[in-house]
Each structure stands twice: as structure tokens, then as C-alpha cells.
Amino acid sequence: MARSASVKDVAAHAGVSLGTVSNVLNRPDRVSPDTRERVQRAMAELGFVRNESARQLRAGTSRTLAYVMLDASNPFFTDVAAGIDVAAEAADLSLMLFNSRNSSDREHSHLALLEQQRVQGVLVTPVDPDSPALDELAQRGTPVVIVDRTRSDQSFCSVAVDDVLGGRLAIEHLIDRGHERVAFVGGPATLGQVRDRRQGARAAWKAAGLPREDLVEISTTALDVAQGREAGQRLAGMAAQRRPTAAFCANDLVALGLLQQAIGAGQQVPADLAIVGYDDIEFAAAAAVPLTSVRQPRQELGRTAAELVLDEAANPAHGHRQVLFTPELVARASTLG
Amino acid sequence: MARSASVKDVAAHAGVSLGTVSNVLNRPDRVSPDTRERVQRAMAELGFVRNESARQLRAGTSRTLAYVMLDASNPFFTDVAAGIDVAAEAADLSLMLFNSRNSSDREHSHLALLEQQRVQGVLVTPVDPDSPALDELAQRGTPVVIVDRTRSDQSFCSVAVDDVLGGRLAIEHLIDRGHERVAFVGGPATLGQVRDRRQGARAAWKAAGLPREDLVEISTTALDVAQGREAGQRLAGMAAQRRPTAAFCANDLVALGLLQQAIGAGQQVPADLAIVGYDDIEFAAAAAVPLTSVRQPRQELGRTAAELVLDEAANPAHGHRQVLFTPELVARASTLG
DNA sequence: TCACAAGATTGAAACCTTTCAACAAATCGT
DNA sequence: ACGATTTGTTGAAAGGTTTCAATCTTGTGA
Numbered sequence: 001m002a003r004s005a006s007v008k009d010v011a012a013h014a015g016v017s018l019g020t021v022s023n024v025l026n027r028p029d030r031v032s033p034d035t036r037e038r039v040q041r042a043m044a045e046l047g048f049v050r051n052e053s054a055r056q057l058r059a060g061t062s063r064t065l066a067y068v069m070l071d072a073s074n075p076f077f078t079d080v081a082a083g084i085d086v087a088a089e090a091a092d093l094s095l096m097l098f099n100s101r102n103s104s105d106r107e108h109s110h111l112a113l114l115e116q117q118r119v120q121g122v123l124v125t126p127v128d129p130d131s132p133a134l135d136e137l138a139q140r141g142t143p144v145v146i147v148d149r150t151r152s153d154q155s156f157c158s159v160a161v162d163d164v165l166g167g168r169l170a171i172e173h174l175i176d177r178g179h180e181r182v183a184f185v186g187g188p189a190t191l192g193q194v195r196d197r198r199q200g201a202r203a204a205w206k207a208a209g210l211p212r213e214d215l216v217e218i219s220t221t222a223l224d225v226a227q228g229r230e231a232g233q234r235l236a237g238m239a240a241q242r243r244p245t246a247a248f249c250a251n252d253l254v255a256l257g258l259l260q261q262a263i264g265a266g267q268q269v270p271a272d273l274a275i276v277g278y279d280d281i282e283f284a285a286a287a288a289v290p291l292t293s294v295r296q297p298r299q300e301l302g303r304t305a306a307e308l309v310l311d312e313a314a315n316p317a318h319g320h321r322q323v324l325f326t327p328e329l330v331a332r333a334s335t336l337g
Numbered sequence: 338m339a340r341s342a343s344v345k346d347v348a349a350h351a352g353v354s355l356g357t358v359s360n361v362l363n364r365p366d367r368v369s370p371d372t373r374e375r376v377q378r379a380m381a382e383l384g385f386v387r388n389e390s391a392r393q394l395r396a397g398t399s400r401t402l403a404y405v406m407l408d409a410s411n412p413f414f415t416d417v418a419a420g421i422d423v424a425a426e427a428a429d430l431s432l433m434l435f436n437s438r439n440s441s442d443r444e445h446s447h448l449a450l451l452e453q454q455r456v457q458g459v460l461v462t463p464v465d466p467d468s469p470a471l472d473e474l475a476q477r478g479t480p481v482v483i484v485d486r487t488r489s490d491q492s493f494c495s496v497a498v499d500d501v502l503g504g505r506l507a508i509e510h511l512i513d514r515g516h517e518r519v520a521f522v523g524g525p526a527t528l529g530q531v532r533d534r535r536q537g538a539r540a541a542w543k544a545a546g547l548p549r550e551d552l553v554e555i556s557t558t559a560l561d562v563a564q565g566r567e568a569g570q571r572l573a574g575m576a577a578q579r580r581p582t583a584a585f586c587a588n589d590l591v592a593l594g595l596l597q598q599a600i601g602a603g604q605q606v607p608a609d610l611a612i613v614g615y616d617d618i619e620f621a622a623a624a625a626v627p628l629t630s631v632r633q634p635r636q637e638l639g640r641t642a643a644e645l646v647l648d649e650a651a652n653p654a655h656g657h658r659q660v661l662f663t664p665e666l667v668a669r670a671s672t673l674g
Numbered sequence: 675t676c677a678c679a680a681g682a683t684t685g686a687a688a689c690c691t692t693t694c695a696a697c698a699a700a701t702c703g704t
Numbered sequence: 705a706c707g708a709t710t711t712g713t714t715g716a717a718a719g720g721t722t723t724c725a726a727t728c729t730t731g732t733g734a
Binding site for chain 3: 016017018019020023030031032035054056057058059060
């Protein structure tokens with residue numbers, strides 16, 4: 001392509017100075033109506049497109065926000081992203097999404113690029129929330145908010161949902177429904193989410209005075225559908241009197257896999273096996289046996305995260321806040337049948 | 338934050354000229370090992386971060402590719418995005434994702450920003466593939482590839498899947514299974530996909546010599562789960578001898594909604610109603626009655642699109658190509674029971 | 675008619691990096 | 705020991721925009 005026209009070309013073509021062209025672009029009211037029109041016509045004729053690099057270099061500020069997501073194929077994160085998008089749009093910023101696909105390397109290379117681009121702020125659901133790369137990024141001045149994860153210390157803004165409470169809600173619901181032998185399905189335990197949900201589950205179990213060994217743990221290597229199916233087979237393989245009558249899964253993907261396996265093996269849900277998922281993604285309600293699940297306020301999570309990062313970017317007196325949302329149990333047929 | 342250090346600061350701190358710092362950054366081999374090390378130490382001490390705007394302004398080239406997706410919450414598109422990502426990574430570019438959420442306005446504002454950013458190339462699944470905004474963008478020199486849509490003319494590179502064939506495969510499968518009254522569920526007809534799939538369905542129906550009125554059309558206002566449920570209710574409301582024994586849905590989300598409604602109403606799938614979806618998203622196989630679906634090579638779609646846009650960016654002799662992939666029917670329990 | 679204010683336009687400087695011709699120093703061959 | 709290479713380093717120019725003090729025009733009030 002021919003090198004595209006610059007303000008200078010437009011100025012020459014319209015017979016005005018280059019400062020005036022810039023004024024038309026940035027303070028149209030400072031310029032008389034007829035010159036303004038002349039300049040705009042010149043822009044149209046030359047196909048002028050503002051060079052954002054130059055603009056940003058001079059102005060020092062970019063008009064974008066970025067969200068580095070852990071796994072774009074998990075609907076939970078796309079819903080969070082939609083919430084961020086709403087807030088970004090309200091602030092007249094564009095949201096760029098990056099997918100680290102569970103890889104630290106990809107995550108770090110995206111973060112490095114974003115820092116070089118001087119984006120207004122970075123939202124990130126990190127592979128490892130305690131990675132020092134995040135500290136360095138923040139320390140050098142990029143506003144960073146951690147999404148759906150928390151840190152041991154309070155050195156960042158973060159938004160997350162109370163997973164311990166969520167685990168408790170799930171188990172209390174199953175206990176209410178009369179179950180006395182329940183499986184917790186999820187893993188790996190290196191994920192904070194998994195640990196917290198399990199911890200809440202155990203606390204509720206203990207509080208109900210039920211014997212510890214009747215909360216059976218089935219560990220998976222990832223939180224996806226395939227692992228849910230696999231866990232279902234292990235469950236099915238257990239001796240009948242030891243087999244749990246209900247399962248609480250660490251997320252909906254696992255729960256859907258488990259549901260599929262159970263129905264495929266001819267079991268009735270919830271009569272033979274009740275199932276509770278986590279996240280309440282759209283496909284949970286749309287499953288053939290609609291799934292009871294712990295709902296997280298995904299959109300609000302994203303919206304709040306965006307507001308925090310914008311505050312950090314704009315407000316010099318910004319103080320870090322850790323926002324914790326409250327989850328909610330949505331009971332459906334997979335436990336109510 | 339304190340304004341971050343520039344090459345000039347690094348040069349001063351390391352006691353070298355500014356050109357040398359740039360060499361360390363871009364041609365490390367041209368610089369002697371000890372000065373290189375000195376400069377690198379200075380960078381680390383000052384927390385130097387290269388300013389990408391300035392780099393890009395001078396170098397004229399960005400290191401990013403962008404995909405403007407129609408609906409990030411549809412797993413089909415995130416899978417396509419993953420395919421693009423793989424190819425982008427291989428070319429050492431970063432992929433930025435934007436979500437237009439089915440809005441032309443959002444799509445256009447994203448495209449405008451990307452043009453200003455002078456990205457290497459833009460991949461887009463547009464709300465309206467015939468929008469003149471795309472022509473203008475391409476005409477001004479930004480490489481553009483249309484993904485999962487096609488244009489009447491050949492003025493763009495595009496990658497898509499043969500939807501007419503896909504529709505034919507679905508209906509032929511149902512005819513093979515002995516169905517003689519089938520519903521086509523989908524809409525709105527303004528979507529090229531819907532039109533093509535329906536056209537293929539009709540062609541196959543006609544080729545089998547079946548009466549036209551026995552391919553019943555149930556039109557939806559969108560291709561999502563809620564509309565699928567709604568369509569299910571309309572189906573259920575039909576008089577028994579007029580009611581189709583099978584449904585071909587224009588995508589999997591609709592099929593899942595239909596499946597849910599049917600099972601909720603106590604019907605047996607496929608005995609009372611066989612269902613074929615389209616896209617073969619992961620949740621199709623994971624549904625409680627695994628869904629027969631028409632699979633599209635999603636990742637390959639993305640990968641090919643990325644390769645086309647990179648060729649257009651790099652190769653002056655580039656000619657536009659319209660790549661059409663072949664879909665494939667994956668038969669599962671929802672038609673095989 | 676003159677002084678002044680208000681409004682419109684100008685042009686140079688600054689933002690930070692990369693590139694490249696030119697220069698300096700070290701190394702080599704003879 | 706001397707010119708020719710090679711290796712390493714320099715500094716100015718360029719890239720496109722925005723900003724801002726300065727200048728020019730026009731209109732107003734006395």
C-alpha cells in the first residue's frame with residue numbers, strides 16, 4: 001500500500017497549518033466551521049487515518065484496557081470478559097482480550113507486550129497469582145487487577161468470589177436433601193479455587209456432625225469435561241454400599257462430564273446420583289438434566305474489576321482493595337428430582 | 338508512577354551512547370559482550386521498558402494480529418480463535434481478541450482502532466460481511482481476512498465451511514435413519530449460514546424424492562439456547578400426526594435448547610425425536626444425550642485464516658483466495674438410539 | 675478612528691525509538 | 705611498521721502526532 005497520509009499531507013491539501021488539522025481532530029470547537037469542513041473533506045479525500053502510535057507517543061496515554069484470560073474456551077471467563085467490556089465501553093476505552101491458555105509463558109509474554117504498549121490497565125486471571133512477574137509489572141507503574149484469584153498479601157486490587165462459602169452452600173444443600181455420603185470431585189489441589197471449595201465443603205460437613213470419611217474425595221487432573229467423565233467411571237466402580245449418593249464438582253465442566261457418564265451408564269439423576277456443579281454457566285441450565293450449581297456474579301466480577309483498574313489508573317490516592325463477592329446456590333433438577 | 342526510563346536514561350546510566358542501547362535491544366551481536374552486559378544491568382536497575390509506540394512509529398511495523406469475533410461466548414468462535422493463536426505464535430506475533438457481541442457499532446469501532454494501530458492484519462467474523470466499512474479498511478491497506486463468512490464478490494480472502502454441504506449431510510443422515518418428516522430449526526434467515534444450511538437441507542430432501550411440505554420449517558430469532566427451548570415448545574404443540582420425528586438445528590446451541598425442552602417434557606431422544614446439531618462444540622458431545630452434529634474444522638479454519646492474512650501482509654504478489662472447508666457428520670446417540 | 679478583546683491559526687518543540695553513515699580502535703597480513 | 709580490514713560505537717535524522725505560546729484577524733465599544 002502507499003504510505004498512508006499524515007496530518008502534514010492533510011494540512012497541505014486543505015491549505016492550512018498542521019496545528020489546525022490537529023485541532024480539528026482533538027478540539028473541533030476551536031476551529032471555524034468552514035475550515036473545519038475543508039479539513040474534513042481533505043481527510044476524506046486522502047483517506048487519512050490517524051496514527052495511533054504517534055498519538056500515544058506524544059499524548060502518553062493509550063485508550064485501551066486489556067484482559068489476559070486463563071482459558072477463553074471456558075464460558076465463565078468469557079462472561080467475566082463481557083462484564084469488563086461493559087465497564088470499558090462506559091469509560092470509552094477498548095477492551096483487548098488475550099488468551100494465555102493456561103500457560104505461564106504465554107501469560108508473561110502477553111503482559112510484557114502490554115506493558116510496552118503502555119495500556120491504561122491490565123486485568124489478569126493468572127496461572128499463578130503469586131508470580132513475581134505481576135509484582136514487577138505493578139511496581140513499574142502499570143495498574144493491575146487480579147481477577148477470580150487472590151493473593152496471600154494485599155499488594156494488588158483483586159476481585160474474587162468467596163469459594164469457601166460456595167463450597168459450604170453446595171454441601172449444605174446436599175445435606176438438606178438427605179445425603180449422607182457425598183463425593184467432592186475436583187483437582188488439582190494446586191488451584192486455589194479447588195482448595196477453597198473443598199475446604200468449605202469439609203467445614204459444612206463437619207458442622208453437620210457427619211463422619212469425615214463419608215465425604216469422599218475424587219481428585220481430577222484438570223477441571224474439564226473429559227476429567228468429569230473419568231471421575232464418573234471411578235464413582236461407578238465403587239462398591240454399592242460405599243458409593244456416594246451425591247457429587248459436588250469443583251466446576252460445571254466437570255459436573256457435565258460426570259452427568260453424561262452417569263446417564264450413559266443408565267443411572268437416574270438425581271435418584272441414583274445427585275449432582276452439584278460450580279459456576280452456573282449457561283450450559284448448566286441447558287443440560288438435559290438441568291444442573292444445580294453455585295452461581296458466581298460473573299458479569300459483576302468483571303465490571304468491578306474494570307472499575308478498580310480505572311480508579312487505579314486515574315486516581316493518585318488509589319488504595320488497593322480486595323473485593324469478595326458472595327456466591328449463591330441455584331437449585332435445579334439434578335438435585336431436586 | 339514516575340515517568341519510566343527511556344533509552345536515553347539507560348545510555349547515560351551505562352555511560353554509552355543511545356545508539357548502543359538500541360543495538361543491545363535489536364542487534365545484540367553487534368555489541369561487545371562487556372558493554373552489552375553493562376547496558377543490560379543499567380536497564381534492569383532503571384526498570385527500563387521499551388516504549389512500543391515509539392518503536393512502532395519509527396519501525397513502521399507492529400507485532401500484533403487481531404481477531405474481531407462475533408460472539409466470544411459461543412465456543413465455536415473461541416475454538417477458531419485458538420487456531421488463529423497457534424499460527425500467530427508460530428509467526429512470533431501476539432493475537433489480540435475483540436468481541437463485537439453481535440453489534441455493528443462495536444465491530445466498526447474496533448476496526449477503526451485497529452486501523453489506527455496499524456496492526457499487521459485483521460481477521461474478522463463480521464455482523465454483515467457486505468458492509469462497506471470492510472472495503473474501506475482493506476482499500477486503505479490493512480490486510481483483512483473474513484472468517485466463517487463469505488462475500489458475494491471475491492474482493493477478500495475468506496475462510497469458511499461449506500454450509501450447503503453441511504445441511505445436506507445432516508438431512509441425508511436423517512433420511513438414512515428412516516425419518517420422513519423432519520423440522521429445520523433456525524433463523525433469522527438474514528444469516529448466510531442459516532440460508533445455506535437450509536438450502537442444503539432442502540436439496541437433499543428433494544433429491545430423495547420426499548414431499549416438500551414434510552420438511553417443516555421452524556424459524557428462530559437467534560441461534561441460542563433460549564430460542565432452541567422455545568422452538569421445542571412449538572414442536573411439542575403440533576398435532577401428533579403432523580409432528581416431525583426429527584429436527585435439524587442450525588447450530589448446537591439451538592439443538593441443546595431443543596434437547597433440554599424435549600427431555601424436560603418427557604420425550605425420548607431419539608425415539609420420539611431425533612436431533613442433529615451443527616458445529617460440534619465440546620458441549621455437544623458432553624450433552625446427556627450426546628448430540629449428532631455437523632463438525633467444522635474450527636482450529637484449522639483459524640489457522641488458515643491467519644496464514645492468509647500473514648501472506649497478504651508480507652507478500653506483495655498476494656492474490657485473494659476463498660478457502661472452503663468440508664464439514665463432516667459426527668453421528669451420536671441423539672440420532673442413533 | 676483607535677484600543678482591546680475574543681477568536682482563529684500557526685509553527686516549533688517534544689514524545690522515544692530505530693537506522694545509518696561516519697568515525698575510532700583494534701587486528702591482521704605482509 | 706604500515707595500510708587494509710574488521711569490530712565497536714556514535715550522533716543526528718526521521719517517523720506522525722499533540723501542545724502551547726505567539727501571531728494574526730475580526731469585531732466591539734467608546
